[in-house]
Amino acid sequence: MKTLRSERFRPVEADLFNSETENHAQAKSTLLDYGSPSFHSIPLKPLPQPTTITAIDVSNIRLGETDTGLLTAIRAAVVWRQKRQYKYLRLGPFPFHITEQNKQEVYDIFRQHYLPTSPKCLVAPSLPNMQNRIGNLLERWLQMSMSAGSRDNIILWDGSLTAGTPDNPTRALLQLLEITRNRLNTVLAFTKSTTLRLWNRRLTDLTTRTPPPRLIQINRYPLHQSTPICFLGNIYIAKLTNGSCSFRLDIDKNIPSAQRVAAVQKLLGNDLLFQGYPETLRLAHIYSTFTANEVLGIQRFIAQTYGLRVVTRLNLRRLLFGPYGKGPEA
Amino acid sequence: MQLYRKEGNTIQILSFPAEEIQKGEYVLIKDSNHDRSLVTQIIDVQFAAIPGILEELLRNSTTDEHICGENLDLLEVAPHVTYVQDARMLICKIRGTIQNGILSTNTGWLPSRASSSITKLSTASLLAQARIGNDLPIDLGETRETSSVTIDAQMLDGKLNIVTGKKETGKSHMSKLLALSLVDYGAPVVVLDLNGEYAKLGFSSDGQKNEYHRRVRVLTPGDNFKITLKQMKLRVMMNILFHALHLPGASAQEFRRIWRFLKDHDTLTMRELGEVIRNRRCNLHVRDALCSRYYSLLDSGFFTDNHEEETSLKKAFCSIHGGGALIINLQDISSINRQIVVEFMLGELVELLTQSKLKAVFLFAEEAHLYLRETYWNDIVTRMRHFGIFTTFVTNQPNTIRENIYRQADNIFLFNFTNEHDLEAVSRASKVDAETVKSIARELLPHHCLVLGKVVGDFPIVVKVRALDVQTMGQTRLFFTDEN
Known part of the structure; x- marks a missing residue:
């Protein structure tokens, strides 16, 4: 923000409901419409062993444009459920003015905290993608901090354990999961709306008639050989309560199967569930x-x-086409 | 403040928390392009419809024992969010225009939204612009900005006024203030005092005689206010018999004959009247009817045959020549006797005024529905006004005053009302829109009055009514009071 002085500022209409940090590009490249995967249904019983449930979520939003760049804001929330009480820490909001001149600097700051061992010269994404990228990096940084700073916790992530995208380098995510394992924590990554498909059906629609709470493990995912994408977790369909909601759930592959199931059972025993979604993660969101x-x-x-002087954004569509200028602003 | 929208004669202004503003105050919207300003009055202050406010409030309402947390807002953005959250929408009514320093009621133009500047307009400045209270000023009290509010006594002259509000809000206090102010300017005032509240106007709060002591005369019917039949016109007596005592038509005819007979023989006394009625050879039912009315008149104690006891209203008015008040104390007398006294008073006033023995009189009628017959309401606001009786109705039951009275009222002194029905009744006044009445009157504090009408140049103004150094008898007598 320090580069921002006496400029004009055009607020944009903030899309408050589509600011999730999930990278859609990663999902599009992983359409799974061939092969013969298998299902394994796992019934669950709540395990009331006292365990701290931690959830992390980060939001970002575009605030407007200046002559030289974008104005964006990010905010993170960490929520704990401990002894039947929820506690939260909200960080931010942090507004950023991102320009072509400072985007590399901003990107490097975030990257260094999360990926201290990554190569020094990673090129910052394009300006429109910076907002999502820095949000994602902050989220990973907080996940890292929580994993390293807690012990024997269930840590809930909003998203998947898919790696190999520019947002989620495989090495970095592996490193993060290793830290988590070493501290006896377990990551449960919930995806609200997955684009993974099998037999032309959305993964989360493939639920069986067996009663909840239940996990459906999906084995043997075929992937394009050429794709850099890999799943660092086992993929489950989690149907944890009655109702129509089921979620994709990724759990670290490198922990034993029994421990994976036990982690979900501990979640059931220690957290509230609303429409099959953990309350801790809901609050973090x-x-x-x-x-x-x-x-x-x-x-x-x-x-x-x-x-800054606030000026109205020029709607080119409306300017050119008058009442016929519908659709998004140009 | 920023101009947001206009709909009809309502303007919405966006205001922020730092701007201290209240209902009833005036704001000036100055359009520098056209060098004129729109005068508007705030009738309601609402929260601005900020998008996402419900989500924000719901999220922040999780203050129960199961959820607690901390916000790490290093850049201190939160105060800005709160600032937006607390933005208010001022609902204002357009009252007039100031152009070239002249205030007019022209409201048919729209100021620029982009280049208008909005500032508070003090009531003192508004009143000065409206040129109110210059000649015979009556100090009513002060505004919220503690500037004095004066009205012109001439704006009460020839006018119909209503003082209304719920119990214990200061109605009687206001009517006393108006009455004494009129007395100050030499006006004759008659008060129909239902509860004996005005009896001690001649004494200051410490019990000492005050400046009004010699100018306030209390007349208590049956005590120091008695009349002889000779003083009374037949027309007035017939009104009493018809309207207060409900004498049937046939009996009234007989009574007229008796009255004329007694008058012709110069024996018009209560005693003779009784004798004649008793010995009259006429229909038995008529005689019984006349007898019962006669005894009602006799029992009222208001009539006497002793000329030393009789009260001459003409003399009473002479005694307050140069300004004074005749307080007709109607406390502790029966409903019928009240009506007898009031019928007599109004008849006599009309008589004095038509004979030009009295120039004009200001009549203050407290809870008039309790003693004023139905037909008198219209009479008072139309016919009697032309004779020179200028009435101020004081009531806490606004629905007892007819709609046409409200419509013809020149000035209304409105105190707090919370009841919808009461507000609905008052809002029929033509001097102001219903929204203003309902919105402002509902939140008036005790002793705060919304003044409407000609006295304030048709610019509704909220006034904190000033204190009077007179003995207030209008206070409710309480059981649980400290005797010491």
């Missing part, structure tokens, strides 16, 4: 998400602190 009111507040903060 709620606490990190930006409301429209907050977006206005942050825009005001930026305008006041950095002397």
